[in-house]
Amino acid sequence: MIYLVTPDHNIKKLHRKNLPWGGFLFAGWRIDTYPLGGILAYMKYMDDKNKAKVIHRLKLLEGQVRGLQRMVENDTYCIDVITQTSAVKQGLSNVEDLLLENHLDHCVHHQMQTGQTAKAKAEIIKVYKLKRK
Numbered sequence: 185m186i187y188l189v190t191p192d193h194n195i196k197k198l199h200r201k202n203l204p205w206g207g208f209l210f211a212g213w214r215i216d217t218y219p220l221g222g223i224l225a226y227m228k229y230m231d232d233k234n235k236a237k238v239i240h241r242l243k244l245l246e247g248q249v250r251g252l253q254r255m256v257e258n259d260t261y262c263i264d265v266i267t268q269t270s271a272v273k274q275g276l277s278n279v280e281d282l283l284l285e286n287h288l289d290h291c292v293h294h295q296m297q298t299g300q301t302a303k304a305k306a307e308i309i310k311v312y313k314l315k316r317k
Contacts, residue, residue, distance in 0.1 A: 245275045
């Protein structure tokens with residue numbers, strides 16, 4: 185059991201999970217240890233499962249964009265290219281949705297718990313305005 189002082193001076197009781205490079209994971213906090221007793225603690229913004237989902241989708245989109253480039257190079261019929269660009273835009277929108285869901289579930293939740301409600305509200309409004317464009 186480890187006790188960690190958070191940036192807002194709260195004490196968190198955390199369960200340890202070893203990481204392969206010598207650091208630890210504690211309930212969403214990543215703790216890296218360094219020689220001579222140095223320690224760096226910071227929030228993980230995305231858990232490994234969500235990160236894998238986002239990376240997988242981005243790799244699929246990368247392939248779609250390369251396919252679009254080949255379609256243009258091969259003088260593919262315009263409507264077919266436009267159809268594929270729409271699919272890429274929808275894929276990016278799905279990635280945004282995953283990222284937003286993760287942000288609300290982890291980052292905003294943490295901000296609300298630690299009394300940073302103004303920051304949480306500002307970030308939500310910023311994302312809302314971006315999504316409306």
